Amino acid sequence: MMPEIYVLRLGHRRNRDKRVTTHCALVARAFLAKKMYYSGEKDENLEIKIKGVNERFGGDFSIEYVNGWREIIENFQGKKVHLTMYGIPILEEIEKIKSFDKILVIVGSTKVPKEIYFLSDFNIAITNQPHSEIAALAVFLDKVFDGKELNAEFSNAKIKILPSKAGKRVVKLV
Numbered sequence: 001m002m003p004e005i006y007v008l009r010l011g012h013r014r015n016r017d018k019r020v021t022t023h024c025a026l027v028a029r030a031f032l033a034k035k036m037y038y039s040g041e042k043d044e045n046l047e048i049k050i051k052g053v054n055e056r057f058g059g060d061f062s063i064e065y066v067n068g069w070r071e072i073i074e075n076f077q078g079k080k081v082h083l084t085m086y087g088i089p090i091l092e093e094i095e096k097i098k099s100f101d102k103i104l105v106i107v108g109s110t111k112v113p114k115e116i117y118f119l120s121d122f123n124i125a126i127t128n129q130p131h132s133e134i135a136a137l138a139v140f141l142d143k144v145f146d147g148k149e150l151n152a153e154f155s156n157a158k159i160k161i162l163p164s165k166a167g168k169r170v171v172k173l174v
């Protein structure tokens, strides 16, 4: 059984983070997370963009703004995994993490409040080097799903890409 994965993106800033948060959501969706919550500033454009991708490329991924991160973390019925370069290397904990049914993956933007480290069940590093929430999320999801997400088909898609060695091939399904 593959765990159900939810993502919480902390501290979105409409202007500074619009591309990074959009890319977190696109990675979450493409790599088979169910949903991404985001805190910080509410951003209609971000939500519209992700809904548009869903409508065209299918699947049932959703995005939801949350007013504060504490409530969602404290009320989440599953294990909470905070991705941080200060954490325990992923390969040391991945087998345990994969055994849970439901996981909330937390990624930061600017400075992550200290409490997040203590509210989380795991603080996990994707290398102990500084890089990016987008990369950390992608690697984490790939490890949890053992690469199975790479061949996933999305239901209710209006368009589908046909893999090709060169050029772009896209078919309309409806």
Ligand SMILES: C[S@@+](CC[C@H](N)C(=O)[O-])C[C@H]1O[C@@H](n2cnc3c(N)ncnc32)[C@H](O)[C@@H]1O
Pocket: 083, 084, 085, 086, 106, 107, 108, 109, 110, 111, 112, 124, 125, 126, 127, 128, 129, 130, 131, 132, 133, 134, 136
């Ligand atoms: C650009 S970093 C900034 C973190 C911030 N300076 C801090 O110290 O809290 C944004 C997010 O990327 C993720 N991240 C960056 N490097 C990581 C790593 N090596 N392992 C896991 N997550 C990482 C974390 O979720 C982090 O909160």
